[in-house]
Amino acid sequence: MYLADYHLHASCSPDGILTIPQIARQAIEVGLDEICITDHLDTIWWKDYSPRDSFDWPEVLRQYEEAQSLYGDRIKIRLGAEQGEAVINFDIADKLQREAPPLDFIIGSVHTTNKKLGYFDIYYMEERGSDYYNAIIDGYMEETMNLLRWGKFHVLGHLMLPLRYLQRRFGIVLPPDPWMDRIEEVLRCIVDHGLGLEINTGTGTIHLPSEDVLRRYRRLGGELITIGSDAHKAEHIGAGITQAQETLRRLGWQYFATFEQGKPIFHHL
Ligand SMILES: [Zn+2]
Ligand SMILES: [Zn+2]
Numbered sequence: 001m002y003l004a005d006y007h008l009h010a011s012c013s014p015d016g017i018l019t020i021p022q023i024a025r026q027a028i029e030v031g032l033d034e035i036c037i038t039d040h041l042d043t044i045w046w047k048d049y050s051p052r053d054s055f056d057w058p059e060v061l062r063q064y065e066e067a068q069s070l071y072g073d074r075i076k077i078r079l080g081a082e083q084g085e086a087v088i089n090f091d092i093a094d095k096l097q098r099e100a101p102p103l104d105f106i107i108g109s110v111h112t113t114n115k116k117l118g119y120f121d122i123y124y125m126e127e128r129g130s131d132y133y134n135a136i137i138d139g140y141m142e143e144t145m146n147l148l149r150w151g152k153f154h155v156l157g158h159l160m161l162p163l164r165y166l167q168r169r170f171g172i173v174l175p176p177d178p179w180m181d182r183i184e185e186v187l188r189c190i191v192d193h194g195l196g197l198e199i200n201t202g203t204g205t206i207h208l209p210s211e212d213v214l215r216r217y218r219r220l221g222g223e224l225i226t227i228g229s230d231a232h233k234a235e236h237i238g239a240g241i242t243q244a245q246e247t248l249r250r251l252g253w254q255y256f257a258t259f260e261q262g263k264p265i266f267h268h269l
Helices: 020-029 057-071 090-098 130-150 161-170 177-192 211-219 241-250
Strands: 004-008 034-042 076-084 105-109 196-200 225-228 255-260 263-268
Touching (some): 004 076, 004 105, 004 255, 034 057, 034 105, 057 076, 076 255, 105 225, 177 196, 196 241, 225 241
Parallel strands (some): 196 225
């Protein structure tokens, strides 16, 4: 089976530690056929939320070329980005993408609530009760729709991310059911705009989106799917990829996708 991990963070992400050659070496070690580096291309600095309108592409390219020369004959290495927080400033997101080298693949991600709640980073949500969780998730859904209307990416990343944080941090397991109408709106928008959806394995822990969301996507005509671990550390590279492939097969998918210069390449499951 062809194995590709399409969500990997290197040292040019604020929370990344591995260089691209280190990622490639580990990916070969765990038997992957292809990887795509998707560092955080954010419109804000994480520390103080100030605008961030530049990115260290020379360093990314230096690492990428080193990885290609060391390991390019043993694994396919693609260059992508995780476009984060475009919703906070679409002009900056446009600029960041304009100034990027040719990228194979872009994940569009929302990690925050909405403007009304100050684009609060949902990673820092607290254990405060259902009204609070609902407000955060509503804000997240609103910004996810705004991101989709902009649409300058290939797949939507980790749909329903707040549910993972609630489960991981507080052991609160919320089914996506109350938001299913809004999720359906998101999925329709993905299909209508010719975009795709990511299965994000959460480093092999809580896969997003859940199976009922995937089923709904398929029923609406959704086909395009990539799979990524969201690894920031060596031990998480490739985690959950085969399990996600099994899930897709079980739900009736025959193909998953990788990308080359923005064009999907389909692989049999
Ligand atoms: Zn993300
Ligand atoms: Zn990520």
